[in-house]
Amino acid sequence: MTDAPAPRFESRLLINGRLLEGRAGTFANINPATEEVIGEVTDGSKADMHLAIDAARRAFDETGWARDHAFRRRCLLQLHDAVEAEKEQLREELILEAGCPRAITYGPQLDAPLSDGFRYPADLIGSYAWETDLGDAFVPLTGVQTTRRVLREPAGVVGAIVPWNFPFEITVNKLGQALATGNTVVLKPAPDTPFNATRIGRLIAEQTDIPDGVVNIVTASDHLVGEELTLSPEVDLISFTGSTAVGRRIMEKGAATMKRLFLELGGKSATIVCEDADLNFACAIGIAPCMHAGQGCANPTRMLLPRSRYDEGVALLKLLYDNISPGDPQDPATLCGPVISAAQRDRVLGYIQKGIDEGATLLSGGTEPPEGFDKGFWVRPTLFVDVDNSMTIAQEEIFGPVLSVIAYDDDDDAVRIANDSRYGLAGNVMSGSLDRALSLGRRLRAGFIGINGAVGYSADVPFGGYKSSGIGRQNGTAGFDQYTEIKSIAYPAS
Secondary structure (H helix, E strand, O other), X not given: OOOOOOOOOOOOEEEOOEEEOOOOOEEEEEOOOOOOEEEEEEOOXXXXXXXXXXXXXXXXXXXXXXXXXXXXXXXXXXXXXXXHHOHHHHHHHHHHHHOOOHHHHOOOOOHHHHHHOOHHHHHHOOOOOOEEEEEEEEEOOOOEEEEEEEEEEEOOXXXXXXXXXXXXXXXXXXXXXXXXXXXXXXXXXOOOOOHXXXXXXXXXXXXXXXXXXXXXXOOXXXXXXXXXXXXXXXXXXXXXXOOHHHHHHHHHHHHHHOOEEEEEOOOXXXXXXXXXXXXXHHHHHHHHHHHHHHOOOOOOOEEEEEHHHHHHXXXXXXXXXXXXXXXXXXXXXXXXXXXXXXXXXXXXXXXXXXXXXXXOEEEEOOOOOOXXXXXXXXXXXXXXXXXXXXXXXXXXXXXOOEEEEXXXXXXXXXXXXXXXXXXXXXXXXXXXXXXXXXXXXXXXXXXXXXXXXXXXXXXXXXXXXXXXXXXXXXXXXXXXXXXEEEXXXXXXXX
16 A cells, blocks of 8 residues: 555664663564565563563562552553554554454454553553452451451563464553553563564653553564563563463463463354354354454354254355455455464464365365465465364364364254363354353353354453463453452451
């Protein structure tokens, strides 16, 4: 787009209020749609990470940040305004480094999280139950009439580790909640998408009153640099969004220092389409795995159709998938852009081949590269039908534009299939009866349920999963709870 503003890339780390070069040199940020180098970003070392951790520790222990509610609110609103002023540059930056389609930046990639990701937690500071009065009571243990209070206090230093699929959205919701609750933060962005995070670092340093050390941002090509956050005894809480495998490693490595954890991990979400649903509308949800090339943890990648309407639903889905092609993410009409890297492309194609090998029917897409793309990391939107829920493509998170369609007999069978997964992040139910849909939704072992096409995601709605999809909830008052510790105080009643 010729009228789009050229983004100004920030390549430096933010440590203790200063924009610095990393000690490990630089690494290239690659456009996944073209394989061209967007720019070089400074490469942080383990020593840089420890400088950042030390700065965050001092800022928490030695400044009034944790106690000054009004100041935190003002700083968060300053940060919102600073990012808002550069929103259009940030939009172009996200399209280039994440390969996300332009249309999606007007929703979950940028505009939606920016609208409330800082402002909601800033406003919640004033109404959150920082202190609860339990009243006076006679305590037999001491024989004293006692006043009891329960306090919520910040956890301390938060290590925030961000993935590459929705990098700005996840960063905003981690920073907003962690800072609003009085914590200090060391943020480690994914090496595939560093520039949106370093931009925030520059804005914090230049356009807010956030004290030195309260926010630190360390980019690094080596994932083990980020693991220093998990290993350090100076870090109190890890807030991680990413794969279940890495989440398990964080739990294991963090056990030595009894880390508090928020883990938002993988998903294999199911959509139950009831026989009384508007099938045209219900099957339209089948497009969701194509959005941003399927690189979303809550994507509904399994569609459960009743046997009585299975053939009808499959025909509708085939029509959809035959008419969706990967496209240039700069084009406003594109839904499915590239995947993030060659490694991710090969991983997704491996799953597609596995589906073929295990006997699922490939109805659209496949392993052949799409026409017209000589460069970039592309996967064709792929539709499998006649899928058994025990197949690999129905059990493992593919993180690509692949939908598996599964037949079921009745409501109990649908719930059984949907819950037959190690994951439990999200799910959907489509029915002509709201009561029926709600009843089925309550039976799903997942943390985030959509009914009849609705999606509740926003800064005031808790988000997270059951089972291997994670621990804890982010956003809303539950998110504030996630980033705080509980302290009980008792003293003789006057």
